[in-house]
Amino acid sequence: MTDPVYVTDALIAEDIDAYLAGHEKKSLLRFITCGSVDDGKSTLIGRLLYDSKMIFEDQLAALEADSKRVGTQGQEIDFALLVDGLAAEREQGITIDVAYRFFTTEKRKFIVADTPGHEQYTRNMVTGASTADLAVILIDARKGVLTQTRRHSFLAHLLGIRHIVLAVNKMDLVGYDKAVFDRITLAYRAFASEIGITHFTAIPISGFKGDNITALSENTPWFKGPALIEHLENVEVGGATDEAKPFRLPVQWVNRPNLDFRGFAGQLASGTVKPGDAVRILPSGKTTTVSRIVTLGGDLNEAVAGQSVTLTLADEVDCSRGDVIATADNPPETADQFEATLVWMADEAMIPGRAYWLKLATQSVSATVHAPKYEINVNTLDHLAAKTLDLNGIGVVEVSTDKPIVFESYADNHTLGGFILIDKLTNATVAAGMLHFSLRRAQNVHWQATDISRDMRADLKNQKPALLWFTGLSGSGKSTIANLVEKKLHRMNRHSFLLDGDNVRHGLNRDLGFTEADRIENIRRVGEVAKLMTDAGLIVITAFISPFRAEREMVRSMLSEGEFLEIFIDTPLAEAERRDVKGLYKKARSGQLKNFTGIDSPYEAPESPEVRIDTTAMTPEEAADLIIDRLLG
Amino acid sequence: MTDTLTHLDRLEAESIHIMREVMADAAKPVMLYSVGKDSAVMLHLARKAFYPSPPPFPLLHVDTTWKFRAMYELRDRMAAESGMELIVYRNPEAKERGINPFDHGPLHTDMWKTEGLKQALDLHGFDVAFGGARRDEEKSRAKERIFSFRTATHGWDPKQQRPELWNLYNARKAKGESIRVFPISNWTELDIWQYIARENIPIVPLYFAAPRPTVTRDGLLLMVDDERFPLLPGETPVERSVRFRTLGCYPLTGAVESEATTLSEVIQEMLLTTTSERQGRIIDKDGGDASMEKKKQEGYF
Known part of the structure; x- marks a missing residue:
């Protein structure tokens, strides 16, 4: 059973000081093993502990007795019993939490996060992965790449683990067949590149029999290495990069x-x-x-x-x-609004708008989370519309903090980009988050100054930049009035730009459809473009139905205070339908057009728009003058 | 590629980070000090974490009156050296009833240690207590959080424990609730020994082999540390060269025969040994397989 890699007893016995001098110089690798109970994960960890002599005789005796009593391997040693800890779990035959194991080889010390479980899988794995340098993704050779493989890989990648090991386990049960291994590796490669995993190391193993764990196995002469332990000992981690x-x-x-x-x-x-x-x-x-x-x-x-x-x-x-x-010359940013990926970890679902404590590095602030832009299905990786996140839900959200925090993107710095949310009432940790970028710079303290500022650009045009955001039902008169406004501004020598919904969809947003998530992304991009144009000093006019308050607020939050003017073209549904300029209401009523705002999809009217235009009470000319008065007055 | 920091450097930095993090939210923290090697390392780390200030919390020794004499000596010395206040608590009820390990079995640990700890924490109103438990000691501890939450009655509910991501610890709690914090969770027994050697940390001499008066009871080699040890008729202590792998109440702590008188030799024996560390403690054995976990739910550390 003992392997050359671990035969250190001789050195320990003969020259303990030499052994200790060597041991003291060892580095540390933290890794996580991902797989379901059936993939043999606990067996693999038990094997690593066993092979590295972390099991004492009394434990071994207990293990042998337990194996016969409750083991799943007949009369053979069930290594899984070494690591399945809590009493309740042992009775149920499953592990339900994150456990940490330790072992040492000639070159390194290892901390293994063992994150099993079924329903709680996402929560546990995310917890274990947050401190891991490397992930071992276990695949049952008989089953190949499964949904759970995709889920494990996605989560490992989401948490920024750079080193992925694909351990194709139970090779003994497929006759150590090279073709099986190659087929699985190929299938995995195709999937991995889809989610952004550019490289991984595939190793055919048997945790149960010990093949390619500590040394290359004679059963797989076609495999040139490395063995699992060899790879874990040599992979580059942490230190130098940070x-x-x-x-x-x-x-x-x-x-x-x-x-x-x-x-x-x-x-x-x-x-x-x-x-x-x-x-x-x-x-x-x-x-x-x-x-x-x-x-x-x-x-x-x-x-x-x-x-x-x-x-x-x-x-x-x-x-x-x-x-x-x-x-001093390259400090991190400070901001109070962010886009982030959130993993929900509490039984109670996320409540958009509620204030939670946000802890990031040593900063604790009050924060609110907006309704998700979309939720990610961890099995299919599809983006889904969502109003909240339930336990184990993962979504992309906007987070606002009550005061600016110092941050970096999670991709750049896990310490300054990773955060937790804490329920203010129960004090429970309810979510883990990874910051992407700030949506609005709260304090431009360290913004790399360009020599020509946005104020200078605006001054040259002799105007104050603004975004006139028209919203209202289809056929309410948005485009007509927006067009009039721009014509009037042009005559007044104002520099403007009318962003047209259809035009944008021909170019910039050509890749977007009409699902809720895509509509939100459509608005986000338009918001970003409008923001750039205001930075250039322009008066930007947009005319989109933009039925949801959250989207409009999202754009408002991107712009500087006072630059976003929400213009509600308030035309009653009956009136808009009566006009039906494009014949769309007729189509929607007859069922030819789905998700039509006002018919089978809601329109959330602005609560306090900067300008409200009642088109039943004034002409388009009068409306345009009113808007220009508000803008320039 | 070479890492600038060794695994011991990283463990040290993590433990110091944890201790400093506690100071952010704790109203009245305390460090549980059992005088063993793990406590010695934890105390040393605390001194490093807050240097040049002394650690901003007292040491609490929950005494059973049955510890080895050498432990009391080192305890008083280390408290003086670290400049920290030392609080010694002895459960008055246990004292009054004369609870002892010879006559009362498991009740001894329960009353002096488990109840004593709860009483001491309540009496002083400590809301955070540092403990020297390690995840590699025992299976159920492998899943213990670094910040472990206790109800107002000091109970431990596995379902109420919070996920710990990155190095972010949520130390918020309601009035009456408390937190046990284990800053050396990720250290192994070998790490502890090696760090003691590297940092030259004082430990109780009982960890090193010396001729000591011993008797054998229930398969354990016990040291007759004072005259309270009830010898059987005709029994006389035998002098053996022994040392201890863990330290607790002397009548409950088994010694191992050994010639290891230096740290290197102790580590050598440890690495070549074939029985696990906690084997020398009676406490794990009552109640069978999950006894440690049961004790934790009851409030034992």
Whole structure:
């Protein structure tokens, strides 16, 4: 059973100090194993512990007895019993939570997150994956790439795990057939590239028999390696990558033993720092330099990503828990509105608009989450319309915080981009989130300044940029009035642009359909384009039905305060239907047209628009004048 | 590629991060100090985390009056050295009733330790208690969170535990609820020993082999640490070269015969040994397979 990889007893017995000197230099790899009970995941972990001598004789004796009593492998040792911990689980024969296991080989120390379970799978796996450098995706060789394989891979990728191992397990049950392995690897490659996994390492194994776990197996002469352990020992992880990034230290605690010492304690999220380095304190933006890196063992000349240290600064600058000390010339952003992917982890569904505590690095703020832009089906990866997220639901949402926070995208920095949401009443952790980008810069403290500012562009045009957002039923008169407004503005030498819904769908949004998710994306893109145009100093006019309040608010949130003017063209449904300029109502009434606003899809009227036009009470000319008065007046 | 930080560096940084994080939300934290090797490492990490300040919380020793004498000595020394307040709590009811490990079996642990701990936490109003438990010690602990929530009655409900993502800990709690925090959750026994060697951390001499007076009871090798040990008629303690792999109440803690007198030799024996660490403790055995988990639900650490 013992393998050359683990035969360290001789060295331990003969020269313990040499063994310990070697052991002390080992690095750490954290990985996660993904698979269902039937994939042999617990068996694999049990095997790793067993092969690396992490099992003592008394445990082994208990294991042998248990294997005969409750095991699923007949008279043979059931390794799964080594890792199935809680009593309730053992009775049910399934594991229900995240467990952490430890083992050591010649080269590395390992922490394995074992995240099994059925219903709670997403929640558990996301938890385990959040700290993992590598994921082992287990596939039953007899079954091939299944829905769950796709789910595991998607979640691993979502959590930013860079190293994926495809462990094709139970090769003993398919006669160690190379063709089976090749077929599964090929199928997986096709799927993996679809979701953005560019490379992975496929290994044919048997957790039960021990093939290709610690050494290459004679049963698979066609497989040239690496064996699983060999790969785990050699894969590049963590350290170097994080150190190469810009320096960031979220401040955890201010150390003030006496009036002469003020230290800022925290763990480096990325980069390196030395005394004398110029740093910036966020969100205030104040700059200073690092004086000392203080530790109990004496001052350090340098600290690197992952280390917990205490810094002192050259100047008396304000800095407290929640602030981030960063390299002065490349600091992170500050914002209060974000797009993020959210994984819902509580039994109680997400409530859009409700305030939750948001914790990101050492910052805690109050935050509200808007209704999802879409939910992702983890099995099919389809984007679905959703009004909320249930337990284990994953969606893309907008998050607003009550004050600006210092952040980076999760892709760039897991520490400054990963957050949890906490229910204010129960204090339960209800969601995990990964920030994508900010939707509105709350404080442009460190926005890379271009020499020509948006104000300068607007000044040159002698106007104040704005977005006139027309909303109303089909046939309400939006386009007619919008067109009149632009003509009038043009005569007044104002620089404007009318963004037409149909035109946009011919180009920029040609890839979008008419599902709810696509309609939301349509509006988002139009909002972004309009925002760029206002940055260029233009007065932008848009005419979209835009039936949902949330979408209109989304666009409003993208623009600066006061620049978004919501113009509600208020025409009663009966009147719009009577006009029926394009004959669409007739089609909708006869059932030829589905999801038509006002007929079988709702129109959410603005609650407090900047301008309301009652088309039954005024002419289009009068309406256009009213809008221009509001804009320029 | 070489990692700048070794696995011990990373474990140390993680533990320090956890301790500092507690300070953000805790009203009145305390560090449970059992004087064992895990406690020694935890205390050392606390001193590192808050240096040059002393750790901003007291040490709490829930005493059973039956610890080894050498433990009491090191306890007082380390408290003085760290500049931390030391609170020693002994359950007055257990004291009054003369509860002891010889006559009262499991009741001894229950009253002195489990009840004593609850009483001490309630008496002082501590809302967060650091403990030195490790996930590799026992199967049910592999699933324990780093921040473990206890109800107002100190109960542990597996369903109420919160997911822990990245290094984000949710330490919010309602009035009356408390949190046990295990900063060395991810350390293994070997890590502990190696860190003690690397950092030169003082530990109780009982971890090293020396000639000690012993008797054999129920398959355990027990040390006769003071005159309270009831010898059987005609029984005389035998001097054996022994050491201890874990430390608790001396009448409940089995010794192993050993010649290991240095840290390297202790580690060597540990690595070549064939029985697991907790085997020397009686506590895991009563109640069968899931006894540790049951104890946790009742409020034992």
